Amino acid sequence: MKRIAVFTSGGDAPGMNACIRAVVRGAVYHGIEVFGIRRGYSGMINGDIFQMSSHSVSNIVQRGGTILKSARSKEFMTPEGRAKAHEQLLKFGIEGLVAIGGNGTFTGATLFYDEYGIPTVGAPGTIDNDLYGTDHTIGFDTAVNTALEAIDKIRDTADSHDRIFFIEVMGRDSGYIAIQSGIAGGAELVMVPEVLTPISEVIETLKSGWSRQKSSSIIVIAEGEEEGNATEISEKIRAQVHSEVDMRVTTLGHIQRGGIPTAYDRILASRLGLGALEGLMNGEKNVMAGIVNNELVYTPFRDTIRLPKPISEDLLRMVKILSV
Amino acid sequence: MKRIAVFTSGGDAPGMNACIRAVVRGAVYHGIEVFGIRRGYSGMINGDIFQMSSHSVSNIVQRGGTILKSARSKEFMTPEGRAKAHEQLLKFGIEGLVAIGGNGTFTGATLFYDEYGIPTVGAPGTIDNDLYGTDHTIGFDTAVNTALEAIDKIRDTADSHDRIFFIEVMGRDSGYIAIQSGIAGGAELVMVPEVLTPISEVIETLKSGWSRQKSSSIIVIAEGEEEGNATEISEKIRAQVHSEVDMRVTTLGHIQRGGIPTAYDRILASRLGLGALEGLMNGEKNVMAGIVNNELVYTPFRDTIRLPKPISEDLLRMVKILSV
Amino acid sequence: MKRIAVFTSGGDAPGMNACIRAVVRGAVYHGIEVFGIRRGYSGMINGDIFQMSSHSVSNIVQRGGTILKSARSKEFMTPEGRAKAHEQLLKFGIEGLVAIGGNGTFTGATLFYDEYGIPTVGAPGTIDNDLYGTDHTIGFDTAVNTALEAIDKIRDTADSHDRIFFIEVMGRDSGYIAIQSGIAGGAELVMVPEVLTPISEVIETLKSGWSRQKSSSIIVIAEGEEEGNATEISEKIRAQVHSEVDMRVTTLGHIQRGGIPTAYDRILASRLGLGALEGLMNGEKNVMAGIVNNELVYTPFRDTIRLPKPISEDLLRMVKILSV
């Protein structure tokens, strides 16, 4: 393999730039030509492709977002779109791809390989940590710390006013951000999509706290919670408990996607970028590079797409014990 | 004056603890006995009052929230409530009060003085910076920096995805947080309650940016904006511009109230706490301590309550120039 | 076991409070009485021991340092000192100990068990990450992020002035903080005690950078580096390269020990605190609770004390590739 390209796709995540840097510097180190594609599959179709050098990735390791930009492409989901993308890659002589993104990205790469034989190795870039095949995804640690900083700030107000706060964090299908930020933030309860927490249990927890003179409480809710979003849940509870209690809802929103990546995310992203590149050089295809138990592993896209990533029972148990 | 008490009231603000510390340490320094009242007027009525020493305020200068807690009290707005409060102060022998809060707090203090002759000197504690009689209120600088950090994070995503973000910050009647965080965050437009920004102007700004290849934009909106809140404004715009543009709304919410106070807020709070205490010792009453042009001044409560605090024309002009 | 005590010992580390909280709340959950000992073995000798409840550890999960304070005790290293300590524990009826600290602490605990049969389970609290038996120690992740923030700041100046900076980080016998903060900070070179980096190699790296128009460089040095400390190394280099290059040295020092713990450290500390407590309840003794490959394990003190914890070859290789 003499010439490869790298791109980012799907929602941006802190650490994507550190990952791009590792792919580019790794390629330079190994004597391979490396190109960047802007805006994911959309740029691949439009030929928004440019050569990169070691210097192209100077001073980006600490930046959030992605210098290659990201976009979702409906066109790539059509055979015509992929044909155009293939033409562009041919034009630039690109023989292999490193894709930084999630399952949507990997699904596209699989179709593309089946049709045109251009191999892709993936790196897991998403704050949700919902990808099978790696202990952590790029951006997750930063997102958890961002959510945690917000929880720490809100607890100041909760304590000062004897309030209950319902804090909604990101995670449509996954409670990872909720459970980690909740434990670290000292939440009284964490509600995640993986496990049903009935409203009655929430009320019981609150009442038990009141009986022990706890005047304020933090409840962290993942956006994909089955009982509804934070506003709906707080209203259900308000309807069932006495009305003097001051309850507030806050949705953290998009701040969780951005920001300066943590040390953990920069190192993970560097390892996975280099791992994806070296995998591609060694003939891997249709696999995602991941770190499991501190070892680099390659997991087929069909497994990362198909297999669930269960949340730790231990962590769920810990929330209960620590809020005693 | 031999014995005074200090309390916090209204919404909590970062730096309130530094202010309490200055009142207490100042009292100790001047040989005056000092008491703390928990939960503002509500604790005054219930007698939740305790003696404080230099040690009571150790290691709090850096903490958000208020160790004295805060609450709004409907009872104090009744003559009966104030009578109970007066009885409690008599019981503890308290001759004067330092009240850290906003106009609601100062209105109560004025009534109380008229009826019982117990003097209060105020310190302006609110993140909104909407109090006449001081250049800045305690908590404002921290709130602006918190909003700014959020804007910095969101810009990562806006840039990576070529998106327009509408960011709603706090400020029901005041655009101070919006204008300062907007300028510092490089926003394309800032919408504040003090000045009407018609939707047509927003659209023009966006279009002018697109014509100059600006692919992402940040619009900061104060919650009290006349054209509606961030969601309503974004919907009005979406209805009028072509639909491919990706627009998102995010409401920063309660994170703006909490957090570790900045250096500026801790110093301001210390100056105002000491200034309020020494004013009280020198016979001031029904006034708020403030810093105007770097000098300590006392402004009558009737003026802080009545007079508006206009936003700087210069800053509004700057947003326009800097987003060229 | 009906009654246990917890203490912190050796250098303080961010996350120790989260660990104390998990021990205390875990004990309350399991119906065991729990005491705190202030200032480690020194407080054990002096009887500075007090009962703790769930409430004693409210609102500490986010605080750096240790509410139980820490100290080194020469007296406990004598048989007389340990006899006094034993007497005190008898007086309070304490049957087992959770010790949060490092190898010095664990050595003392082993002697104490041999003489008096009081079992101790340890939790690894040290920023250096130099303990065998756990992938990470409590405080390490926070220390790395603190060092990284400093490196990010210094790079601003290095870039603005075309300078070389030698940054000394903590780690007397261990290069863990250096290697992780160096990779994450985009350092051109990292010097660690585990591997000799000859001065000639440093000079070569700098020259190779200059030949590729790199105008600024960051070299991260662990304090235990064999070639000397940062100042000595910079002087050796200055003597051998042309004099126009602007070189500066900065020693990060004590800021690396303190600060608000990261999410990672709070969760790790919670797991290890609970793990140590439940180990003690289940009859473990003279072992340290650790997390290896995401599983809770107990390692005998004799192994944590004796066995080295090698630095990852992979990470050392990555520094070289990423600074291409």
Added chain:
Amino acid sequence: MKRIAVFTSGGDAPGMNACIRAVVRGAVYHGIEVFGIRRGYSGMINGDIFQMSSHSVSNIVQRGGTILKSARSKEFMTPEGRAKAHEQLLKFGIEGLVAIGGNGTFTGATLFYDEYGIPTVGAPGTIDNDLYGTDHTIGFDTAVNTALEAIDKIRDTADSHDRIFFIEVMGRDSGYIAIQSGIAGGAELVMVPEVLTPISEVIETLKSGWSRQKSSSIIVIAEGEEEGNATEISEKIRAQVHSEVDMRVTTLGHIQRGGIPTAYDRILASRLGLGALEGLMNGEKNVMAGIVNNELVYTPFRDTIRLPKPISEDLLRMVKILSV
């Protein structure tokens, strides 16, 4: 005036980029051509000059350091150097300059005007806040907050170990950073170059603290303190007090120069950049733009160079009261 240039000179300071941005965007807004000069006077001599547009300063408002780089130039201090610089400016048709820097920079600009009639308006860019003619310099607020964060971290360790910490902050001739970070950080004592603090007073303060059971203390020392630097002072004290007390010294160093600018610094820098530009357009020369009592003022370079900027007596008094 049709064509101007902007440059940064002297030590870098957070907010310089926001200032450059304001100069460039202001010029675009007013229809003036604007050039950037790299590495201050050194780049002026070498012709390292390039045209800038609104786009050149996108996404830099939040970055530390200076995109125009900075350097000290001995050559510009010679008539020959200035002659070369003048030739380059002629070549590019540059009629006026905005210089972001300190007194060294302004001295050069004055000489240059006397010889060649090219007017310069300055903006005060230095973390030390030691320039007459403005309440605050660009970078000062960020430096104070950086020093404060470090003090907050160190206090965790000081408290946990009952230690005295001597913390040296920047400020060769000025105690501004020391006094502000000291008050905000709750220091027991602050030592500044403007006022002699005899060692005997330091010892008295420490002893008085011990008598009130204060077990830890923070003493903040400006690097230009007359009694010596932090290490020397700590040794003088160690020689005079009993030896069990654990004393540590830490020098914050270069981290104080870098980092993401605070909201205050970004707004100040924007106002001063725009103020300097518009001053230049209106015929000002050999003056520095400053903000005094929230108003834009222009002060002649001869005054900013000659006149001292005294430290506030009020703040010095506050340290004493607050550490009671």
